[in-house]
Amino acid sequence: MKIGNVKINGFAALAPMAGIADKTFRELCVKFGAGYVTSEMVSSRGISFYNEKTIELLELSKNEHPCAIQIFGDDPETMAKAAYFTLKYKPDIIDINMGCPAPKVNKSGGGAILMKSPELCGKIVDAVKKVVHIPVTVKIRKGWDNANPNAPLIAKICECSGADAITVHARTREQMYKPGIDFDIIKKVKESVNIPVIGNGDISCGADAHNMMNKTGCDMVMVGRAALGRPWIFSEINNFFDQKSKYKIPSFEEKLKIMVLHIESICQNYGEKLGMLKARRHITYYIKGFPSAASFRSIACKLETLKQFYEFADKIVNSL
Ligand SMILES: Cc1cc2nc3c(=O)[nH]c(=O)nc-3n(C[C@H](O)[C@H](O)[C@H](O)COP(=O)(O)O)c2cc1C
Structure with missing residues (x-):
C-alpha cells in the first residue's frame, strides 16, 4: 500500500x-x-x-x-x-x-x-x-x-x-x-x-x-x-x-532481552538520568504477565541507574 x-x-x-x-x-x-x-x-x-x-x-x-x-x-x-x-x-x-x-x-x-x-x-x-x-x-x-x-x-x-x-x-x-x-x-x-x-x-x-x-x-x-x-x-x-509460519511469541527470557536493548537505547538517546525516568513506564509494560510482576513493578518505578536496572533484570531472570 x-x-x-x-x-x-x-x-x-x-x-x-x-x-x-x-x-x-x-x-x-x-x-x-x-x-x-x-x-x-x-x-x-x-x-x-x-x-x-x-x-x-x-x-x-x-x-x-x-x-x-x-x-x-x-x-x-x-x-x-x-x-x-x-x-x-x-x-x-x-x-x-x-x-x-x-x-x-x-x-x-x-x-x-x-x-x-x-x-x-x-x-x-x-x-x-x-x-x-x-x-x-x-x-x-x-x-x-x-x-x-x-x-x-x-x-x-x-x-x-x-x-x-x-x-x-x-x-x-x-x-x-x-x-x-x-x-x-x-x-x-x-x-x-x-x-x-x-x-x-x-x-x-x-x-x-x-x-x-x-x-x-x-x-x-x-x-x-x-x-x-x-x-x-x-x-x-x-x-x-x-501465513508463512506460525508466529512464535517471545519467551520470558527473549522478552527480557528485548527490554534490556530498549532501555539501553533510551539511555543512549536521552542520557542515563532522564532515560531511566522514561524507561520506568516501559519496564512496567514489559513485565506485565511475568511471575511476581506486581512486586517487580514497584521496584521498576524507583529505578534510577542502568546498574540498578541490570540487577533488576537479573532478579527477574532468576525468578523464572
Ligand atoms: C498514552 C496515550 C497517548 C496518546 N497520545 C496520542 C497522540 O499524541 N495523538 C493521537 O492522535 N492519539 C493519541 N493517543 C491515541 C492513540 O493513538 C490511539 O488512537 C488509541 O490509543 C486507540 O488505539 P489502541 O486501542 O490501539 O490503543 C494516545 C493514546 C494513549 C494511550
Missing part, C-alpha cells in the same frame, strides 16, 4: 502516543515490522514559539522511517507554518490530530473538538497541503459523541482538501477509551473516500487486525496500547497475514 508516494510495507502502523512513543520506541517498532510510525503529538503553537521542549519532539532517528510527525492545533495558518517547519526533521508524512480527547488540547481548539467544525477541518488540511510536498494524513475519531458520528463526513472533507489517508479511531470523543469499538464507522469512512483508510482501536493480535480489515475493508490498522511492552506485535500481525 502507498500513502501518497510513500510505500508502506506491513499491515500495522504504530499509533501516536504522547509521552510514550518517542524516537527510541518508534525505532524499535520499525525494527519489528511496523508499516510506519507516528510521532507524539506536537503543538503547532509550541512550534510557532520555538518552544524548546516542543521542538525536541520533532527529532527523528534515521532508523525510524517511514515516520509521520503529528501536529495539533486549530489555526490553519499556524498549522501550515508548523507543518513547513517540521520538514527540516525529514518526516515522510505529516499527520494532523483531529482525535485527541484531552480536555487541555480540546480547550485550546485542537484534537477531537475540530470534528465539531467540519469546515475548519477542511481549511486546516488545505493550508497544510499547500506548504508541504509530502503526504498529509488526518487522524479522526468516530465523532464527538454518539449523537453525531460524523467521521465519514469529516473524512470526505479532508480528502477533498487534499488528505492522502485517514486514520479512524472507532470511538467517540465522549467515549474516551471506554470499551466499544464501532467497526461500522470505519466501514462507512472507507466507503466515503478513495484514499487509504487506517482502522484503529483495540487491536491486540494478528487475528484482531485481520478481523478489523475483513469487517471494515480498511487498508491497514494502527496499533497503540497493545504495542507497549510488546513491540513484536508488528511482526506477529504481519506474520498472521503472510
Whole structure:
C-alpha cells in the first residue's frame, strides 16, 4: 500500500502516543515490522514559539522511517507554518490530530473538538497541503459523541482538501477509551473516500487486525496500547497475514532481552538520568504477565541507574 508516494510495507502502523512513543520506541517498532510510525503529538503553537521542549519532539532517528510527525492545533495558518517547519526533521508524512480527547488540547481548539467544525477541518488540511510536498494524513475519531458520528463526513472533507489517508479511531470523543469499538464507522469512512483508510482501536493480535480489515475493508490498522511492552506485535500481525509460519511469541527470557536493548537505547538517546525516568513506564509494560510482576513493578518505578536496572533484570531472570 502507498500513502501518497510513500510505500508502506506491513499491515500495522504504530499509533501516536504522547509521552510514550518517542524516537527510541518508534525505532524499535520499525525494527519489528511496523508499516510506519507516528510521532507524539506536537503543538503547532509550541512550534510557532520555538518552544524548546516542543521542538525536541520533532527529532527523528534515521532508523525510524517511514515516520509521520503529528501536529495539533486549530489555526490553519499556524498549522501550515508548523507543518513547513517540521520538514527540516525529514518526516515522510505529516499527520494532523483531529482525535485527541484531552480536555487541555480540546480547550485550546485542537484534537477531537475540530470534528465539531467540519469546515475548519477542511481549511486546516488545505493550508497544510499547500506548504508541504509530502503526504498529509488526518487522524479522526468516530465523532464527538454518539449523537453525531460524523467521521465519514469529516473524512470526505479532508480528502477533498487534499488528505492522502485517514486514520479512524472507532470511538467517540465522549467515549474516551471506554470499551466499544464501532467497526461500522470505519466501514462507512472507507466507503466515503478513495484514499487509504487506517482502522484503529483495540487491536491486540494478528487475528484482531485481520478481523478489523475483513469487517471494515480498511487498508491497514494502527496499533497503540497493545504495542507497549510488546513491540513484536508488528511482526506477529504481519506474520498472521503472510501465513508463512506460525508466529512464535517471545519467551520470558527473549522478552527480557528485548527490554534490556530498549532501555539501553533510551539511555543512549536521552542520557542515563532522564532515560531511566522514561524507561520506568516501559519496564512496567514489559513485565506485565511475568511471575511476581506486581512486586517487580514497584521496584521498576524507583529505578534510577542502568546498574540498578541490570540487577533488576537479573532478579527477574532468576525468578523464572
Ligand atoms: C498514552 C496515550 C497517548 C496518546 N497520545 C496520542 C497522540 O499524541 N495523538 C493521537 O492522535 N492519539 C493519541 N493517543 C491515541 C492513540 O493513538 C490511539 O488512537 C488509541 O490509543 C486507540 O488505539 P489502541 O486501542 O490501539 O490503543 C494516545 C493514546 C494513549 C494511550
